[in-house]
Amino acid sequence: MSEQAMRAEKLDAADELRGKRDEFVLDDVIYLDGNSLGALPAVVPGRVEDVVRRQWGELRIRSWEESGWWTAPERIGDRIAPLIGAAPGQVVVGDSTSVNVFKALVGAVRLAGQGRDEIVVDATTFPTDGYIAESAARLTGCTLRPVAPADVPAALGDRTAAVLLNHVDYRTGRLHDLPALTAAVHRAGAYVVWDLCHSAGALPVGLDEHGVDLAVGCTYKFLNGGPGSPAYLYVRRELQDRFDSPLPGWNSHAEPFGMRTDYEPASGALRGRVGTPDILSMLALEAALEVWDGVSVAAVRAKSLALTDFFLECVAEYVPEGRVECVTPVAHEERGSQIALRCADAGEVMKRLIEQGVVGDFRAPDVLRFGFTPLYVGFADVERAARVLARTLA
Amino acid sequence: MSEQAMRAEKLDAADELRGKRDEFVLDDVIYLDGNSLGALPAVVPGRVEDVVRRQWGELRIRSWEESGWWTAPERIGDRIAPLIGAAPGQVVVGDSTSVNVFKALVGAVRLAGQGRDEIVVDATTFPTDGYIAESAARLTGCTLRPVAPADVPAALGDRTAAVLLNHVDYRTGRLHDLPALTAAVHRAGAYVVWDLCHSAGALPVGLDEHGVDLAVGCTYKFLNGGPGSPAYLYVRRELQDRFDSPLPGWNSHAEPFGMRTDYEPASGALRGRVGTPDILSMLALEAALEVWDGVSVAAVRAKSLALTDFFLECVAEYVPEGRVECVTPVAHEERGSQIALRCADAGEVMKRLIEQGVVGDFRAPDVLRFGFTPLYVGFADVERAARVLARTLA
Known part of the structure; x- marks a missing residue:
C-alpha cells in the first residue's frame, strides 16, 4: 500500500x-460527477413510489391538499434555505435555473427602477445565464455588459441596474468573493443576482448574512435532487413586496383559486412561483434533502x-x-x-x-x-x- | 334497475x-376530475421506478445519453403531436403551461414585427393566461385587449400582433371555433396562440390542418401525465426559423455543449426548450402516453x-x-x-x-x-x- x-x-x-455515504446508492464506480448530477439518495425510490402509487394513483386530486402538493414549492424552499444561509420564507422551488435567472434578473432591473439601464453579467458565466441575461436586457430596454468577475467593481456605475454573478465558475471551479462583490454592487446602488448552482450544498453561501438581493440555483448537483429536479429562487425578505416577476402565473396570485382576471401578487417567497409545480420531480427532491439532516x-x-x-x-x-x-x-x-x-x-x-x-x-x-x-x-x-x-x- | x-x-x-379502463389504476370512485388531474396509467409506476433506480441510481450521468434523457423533450413532443393534429418536429415538452404561454406570446408578437402593438386575449380565459399575457404585453411594449372569444373577429385590426385563445373554456366547457378564429386572425395579418389544456386528448384539434401558428397545453389533464407534468409548445414548421424565444436557455442552443458565449438558436421544435428538463416528471409522462397506442x-x-x-x-x-x-x-x-x-x-x-x-x-x-x-x-x-x-x- x-x-x-x-x-x-x-x-x-x-x-x-463518513456514515453519510450509506445513505446513497453507490457502487464500485468512483463518482466525481456529483457537480453535474448528484448520486441517488437511498430514501428517494420508496418516496417516489408512494407519490406515484398512493398520492397520485389513489388520492388523485385530493393530494393537492392532503399530500401537501400545493405548498411543496415553499416548503421545500424552506428546507433548502439553511443550506444557503437563508432564514425561512425567502426561497421557493420550481422551474429550471434558466427560468429563475430570468425572473430574478428582470425583477432586479425593476427593483433598480428608472434611470438604471445596464445589466452587468459575469463574462465567464455558464452560457445559459448569459443568454437569459441578454433576453432580460432586450425585454427591459437595458444594455448588457459582460465583465470578468474581478473587473466587476470597476465596471459598476450609476447606470448599473443589476449584476448577475456565478458563485463558483462551472469550468474552472473558481469561487468568487460573494461578500465583497455583493457589497460593491450595493455601493453602486444596484442589485445583485447570484447563481449558486455550483456552490449550494458544497460550501457556506450566507445569503442573509451578506445581504444578497436575489439568488437562484439548481438542485441536481450537490443537493442530489435528481435529473432536472426543479431549481429555486431566493428573494431577500425586505425586497419581496417590491419583487415584480415577469412570469406572474396563477400560482403566485394572492388568491390562486379565486380565478380572478386581475393579477394580485402573493406576499413572500411564493411570489416567485409561476405555474403548476412538477410534483414528481419536486417530491423526489424533498426526499433527497433528508440526507442533510444533522x-x-x-x-x-x-x-x-x-x-x-x-x-x-x-x-x-x-x-x-x-x-x-x-x-x-x-x-x-x-x-x-x-x-x-x-x-x-x-x-x-x-x-x-x-x-x-x-x-x-x-x-x-x-x-x-x-x-x-x-x-x-x-x-x-x-x-x-x-x-x-x-x-x-x- | x-x-x-x-x-x-x-x-x-x-x-x-371500454378495454382502456383496465390500463388505469382506478377504484370504486367515479372520477370525473380527469380534466384537472388525469388518473394514473398502470404502466407508470414501474417505469418511474426504472428511471429512479436504474437510470439515475446506476447509470447516473450516463443516462443523459444512454437512457435518452437529453432528447426526451422533442421525443415526447412527437408522441403528443398526433393527438393534436401535428406532424412530427413541431412540439417540444418542458416547463409549465404558464411559461410556455409566455414563450409563445412573446414569440408571436416578434413574428408580427414592427407596427403591430396590440395583444388580444380571451377575456374569459383561465387566469394565468391573462396574467402572463399582461406581462408579455408590458415587456414587448404592447397594449393588452381582453375580448370575449365571440367578439374577437370584430376586434382584430392592423395593429393586432397576437391573439391568445383557449380552445375549451375551463369553467363552462365551451369549445371555441378554432378553424374560424384562426382564419380570422390570419386575415388580420396577426398570429394566434391556442391554449389546448382542456381539449388535447379529449377532441380533435387539427393544428396543422387549420394552420395554427403556436399552441401550448398541459399534459396532466386528459393526457394523464401526472401532477404538474411538463407542458408543451407547438410552433408551426414554417415559423420555426423566425421563432425568437424570450427564454433562450442553453437547451435551445444549436450546440448546447459548445458552451459558447454567443447564443445561436437550434433549428426546429427544440428552439422552444429552455433549461435542463425535469426528467422524472417527463419520463412519467412518456410512459403515460402509451395508453394512446391504437x-x-x-x-x-x-x-x-x-x-x-x-x-x-x-x-x-x-x-x-x-x-x-x-x-x-x-x-x-x-x-x-x-x-x-x-x-x-x-x-x-x-x-x-x-x-x-x-x-x-x-x-x-x-x-x-x-x-x-x-x-x-x-x-x-x-x-x-x-x-x-x-x-x-x-
Missing part, C-alpha cells in the same frame, strides 16, 4: 461525514477542501510533470468543490477514465472536471482516482 | 374504448359527446327542475369534454358528492364541474354520478 493510500485510510477513518455546511466545506487538497497532492505526486495543468485556484478562499485540469486530449482521456470506473466530465475544449461531493466521496476514492488518472495519462 | 341504468349497461357493452382521437371525441349527452339526459331526468343550470353548450360543436352546472351552493354540494365517491370539482363562485375522460369513464359511472347528484340536491 502506497503512502498516499495509507493516508487516505486514516483520513477516511477520521471523517465525521449535517453542517461547515463540516461539508471542511471535507470538500480536504478532498480537493488531497486530490491535488496525489495528482502532483502520481501524474507526470506537465501532463495536466490545474486551472482551479489553489487558495482555499478561491476554490469551489471541484478540480479542473487542463489537458490537451481531455475528451479522450475522460472517456478512458470512465471506462476504468472513474467518472468525471469533460468540458470543451480541454478541461477534465472532477467534482467532490463530501457526503459520499471519500479519501480512498480520491487516491484511486488520481492513480487511475496517472496511469491513463502515462 | 332503472331505464337509464339499463341504457348505460348497453352503451358500455358497445363501447370500443386509440383514435375521433373515437375519443365520439365517446366524450355520448358521455356528456347521457349525463345531461340523466341530470334532466333525475335532478329536480331548476336546481342546477347547465352552462356548457348543448350543441356538440360548442362542447368540450366536461359539463359545468351552475348551482347556488356548489362548494358545499361538491364536498358532499366527493364524500359519496363522485369526484368532480368546484370552480368559484358557483360551478360544479364534471370532466369526462373517455379512456376510463363509462356510461354506468355517468348514470350513477347523476343519481348521486340528484340525491344530494334533493
Whole structure:
C-alpha cells in the first residue's frame, strides 16, 4: 500500500461525514460527477413510489391538499434555505435555473427602477445565464455588459441596474468573493443576482448574512435532487413586496383559486412561483434533502477542501510533470468543490477514465472536471482516482 | 334497475374504448376530475421506478445519453403531436403551461414585427393566461385587449400582433371555433396562440390542418401525465426559423455543449426548450402516453359527446327542475369534454358528492364541474354520478 493510500485510510477513518455515504446508492464506480448530477439518495425510490402509487394513483386530486402538493414549492424552499444561509420564507422551488435567472434578473432591473439601464453579467458565466441575461436586457430596454468577475467593481456605475454573478465558475471551479462583490454592487446602488448552482450544498453561501438581493440555483448537483429536479429562487425578505416577476402565473396570485382576471401578487417567497409545480420531480427532491439532516455546511466545506487538497497532492505526486495543468485556484478562499485540469486530449482521456470506473466530465475544449461531493466521496476514492488518472495519462 | 341504468349497461357493452379502463389504476370512485388531474396509467409506476433506480441510481450521468434523457423533450413532443393534429418536429415538452404561454406570446408578437402593438386575449380565459399575457404585453411594449372569444373577429385590426385563445373554456366547457378564429386572425395579418389544456386528448384539434401558428397545453389533464407534468409548445414548421424565444436557455442552443458565449438558436421544435428538463416528471409522462397506442382521437371525441349527452339526459331526468343550470353548450360543436352546472351552493354540494365517491370539482363562485375522460369513464359511472347528484340536491 502506497503512502498516499495509507493516508487516505486514516483520513477516511477520521471523517465525521463518513456514515453519510450509506445513505446513497453507490457502487464500485468512483463518482466525481456529483457537480453535474448528484448520486441517488437511498430514501428517494420508496418516496417516489408512494407519490406515484398512493398520492397520485389513489388520492388523485385530493393530494393537492392532503399530500401537501400545493405548498411543496415553499416548503421545500424552506428546507433548502439553511443550506444557503437563508432564514425561512425567502426561497421557493420550481422551474429550471434558466427560468429563475430570468425572473430574478428582470425583477432586479425593476427593483433598480428608472434611470438604471445596464445589466452587468459575469463574462465567464455558464452560457445559459448569459443568454437569459441578454433576453432580460432586450425585454427591459437595458444594455448588457459582460465583465470578468474581478473587473466587476470597476465596471459598476450609476447606470448599473443589476449584476448577475456565478458563485463558483462551472469550468474552472473558481469561487468568487460573494461578500465583497455583493457589497460593491450595493455601493453602486444596484442589485445583485447570484447563481449558486455550483456552490449550494458544497460550501457556506450566507445569503442573509451578506445581504444578497436575489439568488437562484439548481438542485441536481450537490443537493442530489435528481435529473432536472426543479431549481429555486431566493428573494431577500425586505425586497419581496417590491419583487415584480415577469412570469406572474396563477400560482403566485394572492388568491390562486379565486380565478380572478386581475393579477394580485402573493406576499413572500411564493411570489416567485409561476405555474403548476412538477410534483414528481419536486417530491423526489424533498426526499433527497433528508440526507442533510444533522449535517453542517461547515463540516461539508471542511471535507470538500480536504478532498480537493488531497486530490491535488496525489495528482502532483502520481501524474507526470506537465501532463495536466490545474486551472482551479489553489487558495482555499478561491476554490469551489471541484478540480479542473487542463489537458490537451481531455475528451479522450475522460472517456478512458470512465471506462476504468472513474467518472468525471469533460468540458470543451480541454478541461477534465472532477467534482467532490463530501457526503459520499471519500479519501480512498480520491487516491484511486488520481492513480487511475496517472496511469491513463502515462 | 332503472331505464337509464339499463341504457348505460348497453352503451358500455358497445363501447370500443371500454378495454382502456383496465390500463388505469382506478377504484370504486367515479372520477370525473380527469380534466384537472388525469388518473394514473398502470404502466407508470414501474417505469418511474426504472428511471429512479436504474437510470439515475446506476447509470447516473450516463443516462443523459444512454437512457435518452437529453432528447426526451422533442421525443415526447412527437408522441403528443398526433393527438393534436401535428406532424412530427413541431412540439417540444418542458416547463409549465404558464411559461410556455409566455414563450409563445412573446414569440408571436416578434413574428408580427414592427407596427403591430396590440395583444388580444380571451377575456374569459383561465387566469394565468391573462396574467402572463399582461406581462408579455408590458415587456414587448404592447397594449393588452381582453375580448370575449365571440367578439374577437370584430376586434382584430392592423395593429393586432397576437391573439391568445383557449380552445375549451375551463369553467363552462365551451369549445371555441378554432378553424374560424384562426382564419380570422390570419386575415388580420396577426398570429394566434391556442391554449389546448382542456381539449388535447379529449377532441380533435387539427393544428396543422387549420394552420395554427403556436399552441401550448398541459399534459396532466386528459393526457394523464401526472401532477404538474411538463407542458408543451407547438410552433408551426414554417415559423420555426423566425421563432425568437424570450427564454433562450442553453437547451435551445444549436450546440448546447459548445458552451459558447454567443447564443445561436437550434433549428426546429427544440428552439422552444429552455433549461435542463425535469426528467422524472417527463419520463412519467412518456410512459403515460402509451395508453394512446391504437386509440383514435375521433373515437375519443365520439365517446366524450355520448358521455356528456347521457349525463345531461340523466341530470334532466333525475335532478329536480331548476336546481342546477347547465352552462356548457348543448350543441356538440360548442362542447368540450366536461359539463359545468351552475348551482347556488356548489362548494358545499361538491364536498358532499366527493364524500359519496363522485369526484368532480368546484370552480368559484358557483360551478360544479364534471370532466369526462373517455379512456376510463363509462356510461354506468355517468348514470350513477347523476343519481348521486340528484340525491344530494334533493
